């Protein structure tokens with residue numbers, strides 16, 4: 001009974017929120033009861049087959065990434081800027097951090113040459129051997145436009161479950177809303193056109209440390225790359241994502 005009341009309340013809350021944000025709410029559910037990524041829940045790699053973990057050869061997982069083709073991974077520039085290719089590897093096809101899946105060495109790192117202060121926060125990794133695609137390993141197409149304000153989008157990763165928390169063993173995901181750029185710029189004065197904001201206006205749902213570089217997705221297309229934010233899941237401070245639509249041309253041209 002208690003469970004039914006909780007689920008109903010959660011549903012009403014979410015619908016109300018989405019309506020307020022000009023969203024019908026039908027895509028924006030809280031997908032589980034135990035709140036995790038921050039405010040999300042455990043995910044299966046088959047539902048996010050483009051998601052990879054970027055590992056340091058000795059220290060393990062530190063950032064996420066997305067598969068764009070059999071040879072190329074897109075991530076955040078701030079994840080890999082200080083790294084050498086031989087310090088990195090990419091793990092695909094598993095929901096479990098550091099376990100199973102397919103691991104590839106990195107042949108080359110390409111960082112956007114305008115990357116500065118989290119602006120143009122995009123980088124490409126070329127893997128030494130191509131990935132074999134199956135149900136758990138797939139490429140994702142890039143979005144050509146930013147979804148409308150209030151659209152529910154999904155972010156996933158092995159990042160902290162709360163600010164000051166820890167990185168979980170299992171992949172997590174959460175649905176959040178695209179936030180108006182101007183409104184977001186009132187919280188973050190250094191917002192640029194290469195950035196988009198997504199979050200949960202009253203807080204409680206977000207990406208967090210070690211989700212960086214990972215995918216923000218709408219209708220099976222990559223719309224953002226986890227980049228930065230003030231803390232995690234704080235009301236009025238949404239997550240900031242690299243705007244894939246405006247950097248798509250650069251990404252395409254450098255996948256060579």
Ligand code: 4AZ
Pocket residue numbers: 206207208209210211212226227228229230231232233238239240
């Ligand atoms: C990070 O440093 C990070 N709450 C990722 C996401 C956010 C903040 C920081 C957004 O990996």
